[in-house]
Amino acid sequence: MSKVLAFLQQLRVEIPKLIRESATSLYVVCGNESADFDSIACAISYAYFEHVKDPKRVFVPIINIPREDLTMRRDVTYALSKMDINEDVLFFREDLIQLKQDFGSIYAVIVDHNELPKPSKNFITDVVGILDHHADKKLYMNANPRVLTVTGSCSSLVTNYWSEQLDKTTYNEALKECAPLLISAGLLDTANLKYKVENPDVEAFKHYSSLDIPYFVQFDTVFKDLRAAKDNIDGLTVKQLIRKDYKEYDFKNKKNKLNIGVASIVEPVESLYKRFESKENFLEDCYSYQKEFELDCLIVLTSWNDKDVGRFRRELAIFPSADKFDDIKDVCTKSVNLKLEVLDEEKPKYVLYEQFDLSSSRKKVMPYMQDVYASI
Numbered sequence: 471m472s473k474v475l476a477f478l479q480q481l482r483v484e485i486p487k488l489i490r491e492s493a494t495s496l497y498v499v500c501g502n503e504s505a506d507f508d509s510i511a512c513a514i515s516y517a518y519f520e521h522v523k524d525p526k527r528v529f530v531p532i533i534n535i536p537r538e539d540l541t542m543r544r545d546v547t548y549a550l551s552k553m554d555i556n557e558d559v560l561f562f563r564e565d566l567i568q569l570k571q572d573f574g575s576i577y578a579v580i581v582d583h584n585e586l587p588k589p590s591k592n593f594i595t596d597v598v599g600i601l602d603h604h605a606d607k608k609l610y611m612n613a614n615p616r617v618l619t620v621t622g623s624c625s626s627l628v629t630n631y632w633s634e635q636l637d638k639t640t641y642n643e644a645l646k647e648c649a650p651l652l653i654s655a656g657l658l659d660t661a662n663l664k665y666k667v668e669n670p671d672v673e674a675f676k677h678y679s680s681l682d683i684p685y686f687v688q689f690d691t692v693f694k695d696l697r698a699a700k701d702n703i704d705g706l707t708v709k710q711l712i713r714k715d716y717k718e719y720d721f722k723n724k725k726n727k728l729n730i731g732v733a734s735i736v737e738p739v740e741s742l743y744k745r746f747e748s749k750e751n752f753l754e755d756c757y758s759y760q761k762e763f764e765l766d767c768l769i770v771l772t773s774w775n776d777k778d779v780g781r782f783r784r785e786l787a788i789f790p791s792a793d794k795f796d797d798i799k800d801v802c803t804k805s806v807n808l809k810l811e812v813l814d815e816e817k818p819k820y821v822l823y824e825q826f827d828l829s830s831s832r833k834k835v836m837p838y839m840q841d842v843y844a845s846i
């Protein structure tokens with residue numbers, strides 16, 4: 471049995487023990503609410519390193535999505551299955567809510583984000599540590615560690631941070647156990663070390679290359695297998711496809727506040743129409759999602775490699791609630807940096823744009839649109 475699996479199973483024994491002993495606080499390590507590979511790898515690995523450092527202290531890694539949403543992250547389930555870890559031994563948003571009830575105070579190390587998102591905000595008493603590679607929101611200034619550095623992958627920060635916290639032998643043994651997750655996150659976030667590679671990523675991969683583990687050090691093969699697993703969306707419903715890589719944002723300006731849900735999908739809408747049998751089916755399901763989750767707008771960001779034109783392409787589709795149609799369209803029109811051009815429009819339900827600014831994924835698109843809205 472892998473030591474990470476043993477650690478996760480051990481938590482199922484330790485937590486009830488703490489409750490019996492009437493403990494009133496608990497530490498968790500929480501990934502971000504889109505729960506991409508990076509977030510999950512960072513949360514599990516960070517908690518495992520803490521466990522290695524001091525087995526008496528309990529840190530519970532939390533995957534910040536509902537348990538049922540893990541099956542849509544096929545890159546994650548693929549890598550976990552190679553480590554014999556299945557969903558049963560992991561902790562999700564429901565578990566965080568339960569832990570808050572059981573303990574009263576929940577102290578969190580947050581990884582791969584630096585501001586508590588809506589879904590976990592009410593269940594976390596305080597943020598005591600941050601390792602992240604997003605723009606610094608300057609919150610929780612007393613957190614320790616508080617590492618915010620530009621990297622391709624947050625996993626590199628976990629790897630490098632712990633190399634300084636443990637003696638060399640202990641570190642290497644612990645790293646060997648969680649390296650399959652950290653390596654996978656690093657490869658996915660840097661497109662096999664070809665894109666967005668920063669110094670901390672280079673440093674982390676130096677640590678990995680000396681490890682004696684099968685399969686996961688064959689970076690090219692691992693990347694290809696993970697990509698294939700991640701992009702396999704066969705059999706998913708529209709709702710599952712939206713939730714597969716999803717985040718919510720607040721847009722605020724002087725007059726108003728909007729609640730925006732944003733899904734990233736790896737196919738153009740044209741293929742999605744075919745996949746779900748018709749344009750109407752796909753649009754209707756997106757619109758129902760927007761209503762079900764009471765969003766002011768659902769935004770779908772697509773990206774894919776267009777073999778016909780021989781380059782990468784992006785689209786941005788909006789599904790606003792009827793009364794917000796003009797507002798949201800206005801934000802798009804004024805988001806000049808994104809170089810949006812209308813491809814299709816069904817007023818007041820749907821507008822599809824091609825996004826000619828290819829460098830901006832959700833991580834850049836959404837903060838930019840928030841700024842644009844704030845200025846209106």
Ligand SMILES: [Mn+2]
Binds near residue numbers: 508582603623
């Ligand atoms: Mn990340």
